[in-house]
Amino acid sequence: MNNLSYLLKQGFSSIWKNRLMSFASLCILTVCLLLVGLSGFVMLDCGIILDNVSDKNEISVYMEDDADINHIKDVLNSNTLVTKVRYISPEEGLESMKNQYKDQTELFESLPYNPVPPTYMVTINDLDKIDMAVGQFQVIQGVYKVNAPMDFAGFIEDIRNTFTIVGIALMLSLGAVSIIIIANTTRISVFARRKEIAIMRIVGATNSFIRTPFFVEGMTVGLLSGFTSWILTKVIYEGVFGLFSESLGMWGALGMDNIIKFSDVAVQTLLVYCAAGALLGAIGTVLSMSKHLKI
Amino acid sequence: MVELKNVSVHYKEGVDALSNVNLRIEKGEFVFIVGDSGAGKSTLLKLITREITPTEGRVFVNGYNLTNIKKSKIPYFRRSVGMIFQDFRLIDNLNVYDNVAFVMRVTGQSKRDIRHRVPYVLDLVKLTDRAKAYPNKLSGGEMQRVAIARAFASDPGLIIADEPTANIDPGLSYDIVRLLREINKCGTTVVMVTHEHSLVEYFGGRLISLKSGEIIFDDVVGGAGEDE
Numbered sequence A: 001m002n003n004l005s006y007l008l009k010q011g012f013s014s015i016w017k018n019r020l021m022s023f024a025s026l027c028i029l030t031v032c033l034l035l036v037g038l039s040g041f042v043m044l045d046c047g048i049i050l051d052n053v054s055d056k057n058e059i060s061v062y063m064e065d066d067a068d069i070n071h072i073k074d075v076l077n078s079n080t081l082v083t084k085v086r087y088i089s090p091e092e093g094l095e096s097m098k099n100q101y102k103d104q105t106e107l108f109e110s111l112p113y114n115p116v117p118p119t120y121m122v123t124i125n126d127l128d129k130i131d132m133a134v135g136q137f138q139v140i141q142g143v144y145k146v147n148a149p150m151d152f153a154g155f156i157e158d159i160r161n162t163f164t165i166v167g168i169a170l171m172l173s174l175g176a177v178s179i180i181i182i183a184n185t186t187r188i189s190v191f192a193r194r195k196e197i198a199i200m201r202i203v204g205a206t207n208s209f210i211r212t213p214f215f216v217e218g219m220t221v222g223l224l225s226g227f228t229s230w231i232l233t234k235v236i237y238e239g240v241f242g243l244f245s246e247s248l249g250m251w252g253a254l255g256m257d258n259i260i261k262f263s264d265v266a267v268q269t270l271l272v273y274c275a276a277g278a279l280l281g282a283i284g285t286v287l288s289m290s291k292h293l294k295i
Numbered sequence B: 001m002v003e004l005k006n007v008s009v010h011y012k013e014g015v016d017a018l019s020n021v022n023l024r025i026e027k028g029e030f031v032f033i034v035g036d037s038g039a040g041k042s043t044l045l046k047l048i049t050r051e052i053t054p055t056e057g058r059v060f061v062n063g064y065n066l067t068n069i070k071k072s073k074i075p076y077f078r079r080s081v082g083m084i085f086q087d088f089r090l091i092d093n094l095n096v097y098d099n100v101a102f103v104m105r106v107t108g109q110s111k112r113d114i115r116h117r118v119p120y121v122l123d124l125v126k127l128t129d130r131a132k133a134y135p136n137k138l139s140g141g142e143m144q145r146v147a148i149a150r151a152f153a154s155d156p157g158l159i160i161a162d163e164p165t166a167n168i169d170p171g172l173s174y175d176i177v178r179l180l181r182e183i184n185k186c187g188t189t190v191v192m193v194t195h196e197h198s199l200v201e202y203f204g205g206r207l208i209s210l211k212s213g214e215i216i217f218d219d220v221v222g223g224a225g226e227d228e
């Protein structure tokens, strides 16, 4: 116990003596964790949104009130692009609209008649041919309007892929930079204390005793970076989240209302950040010690 | 206590620092080692402290076989040996008291032991009133006395001193040797390397003389001064 507090004190005092370098490593580590963490959040959120919208990737075929809906169904089914046709009656359509705009139900209560036309929701097998399909559906007798979904899923998928690549690239490059910086900090600390270290060896201090303060130093910088970047992530993520939730009506329809709430994962995120920071700190310290503190 | 059997040390650069040295030092002895510069004196001491291993032969110290000691055991072996150097090797930003306490702390001794032992050894080297002073405020003689206090702090059975009087005023060399002899009286074995023949002539005792890596003399010689 006596020893542990002594070693901790040595580690902390080393951070202070070496504060410029410690601060530099803290900043780099923080930026690294922050960027990687934010990319992670975007990736996860995109996944959630994709799950929500992939089944919304349907073409809406609105029909006249007096159209021959069975005939139209046969025509649609005979089209080689079509894989699925789903009927939505005007009543169902109105219901789902009411559900989507829960906050403004009074809008619907005062309607003199049901404005929703009978609709077929059509899924096609090749989203690239969506324009062709729309053209073909439009000329069917009894169809008055065809709505193609914008390629929202594809758009989200692109975002996710981009952030996956960016996230991994950041993780690798900034991770390496962090480790190098930490290793350099350790090297400088070892150098500053070389005389003490030589004496410790002479008088019989164990290797772990000699090394522990440097570990404490590296891990503390790592943990502090974890904590700092967690706070920054929280501020940034919640800021952006706030932007979306203000216009939730629209985003909700696109599955945005399901994205991760920071407060739900705050503790887990803090743990992951601190663990990652401490790990980077430990790796940097070990690398440096095995090179500059051969025992 | 210390035993070297057919020991040779060849440094990589083709230097034969020691050739076929045989040596035995018993518990409680006080031994002077002399020799010209480059004779191999420091090399001999480094073997005893396990800073280096012999190219040939075997080294035993304090019951440890240093030829095949495990790396993890070396720190524990070192605790049984006190070392003193000509350049003192004190920590500049620690005062006298803390320089001595430092070695006890890093070898895991309790606060209570430290509080008892440090004043005792500082009294022994007559530095009680300098306990709060920092190394840069001390004379060479005082610094070496701190180093002796430090070496003696964990009560090792063996003290190794490599030219401890080389960097202090000649007149004060005698005080340093007297101090080491006092420690020796308490039962600690002392091995001291020096190139000051006057010290040996004055104090006498067992003398080992090295030349070009070989022992050319090993016997007890009489001293001119203080016989007690």
Ligand SMILES: Nc1ncnc2c1ncn2[C@@H]1O[C@H](COP(=O)(O)OP(=O)(O)O)[C@@H](O)[C@H]1O
Pocket (backbone or CB within 6 Å): B011, B012, B013, B015, B016, B017, B035, B036, B037, B038, B039, B040, B041, B042, B043, B044
């Ligand atoms: N690390 C080393 N590498 C190569 N040669 C060395 C090394 N240390 C000492 N020597 C050589 O070994 C010989 C003995 O050195 P040393 O034991 O230091 O002598 P002394 O202490 O008696 O002056 C000298 O010739 C010296 O140059």
Ligand SMILES: [Mg+2]
Pocket (backbone or CB within 6 Å): B041, B042, B043, B162
């Ligand atoms: Mg020498």
